Amino acid sequence: MICDRCKETIPEGDDVFDHYGKNLCEDCYIGAVQPPRSCDPTAVDSARSTRAMLGQSGTQGLTPIQKRIYELICEKGKISREELFKSFELPQWEMEKQFAILRHCELVRATKEDGIIYVTTL
Numbered sequence: 001m002i003c004d005r006c007k008e009t010i011p012e013g014d015d016v017f018d019h020y021g022k023n024l025c026e027d028c029y030i031g032a033v034q035p036p037r038s039c040d041p042t043a044v045d046s047a048r049s050t051r052a053m054l055g056q057s058g059t060q061g062l063t064p065i066q067k068r069i070y071e072l073i074c075e076k077g078k079i080s081r082e083e084l085f086k087s088f089e090l091p092q093w094e095m096e097k098q099f100a101i102l103r104h105c106e107l108v109r110a111t112k113e114d115g116i117i118y119v120t121t122l
């Protein structure tokens with residue numbers, strides 16, 4: 001039996017998995033039923049539950065830079081994303097990442113007004 005996906009021979013006696021009419025070896029079957037996720041919708045849940053598990057709330061468990069970002073947003077109440085990003089000497093991708101974590105922890109949120117993205121605390 002040949003695996004329809006990787007074209008490897010599935011040895012006699014090994015399990016052959018049927019996936020939508022294709023014969024797959026075990027590795028390919030696992031890969032087929034659990035496709036790698038590029039965008040993980042459970043990231044928010046896991047960030048939230050990890051913090052809940054650790055008994056963290058507010059800014060607890062945040063890194064110093066995340067705290068500084070959060071504190072600036074608190075101070076301003078509402079700040080445009082552009083201004084926020086410019087306030088820190090971090091590369092754009094790094095800011096995006098830190099900001100995403102704050103959003104996942106449900107500390108901040110972004111709103112769009114007149115085409116400008118503003119950040120506020122929750």
Ligand SMILES: [Zn+2]
Nearest residue numbers: 003006025028
């Ligand atoms: Zn295979």
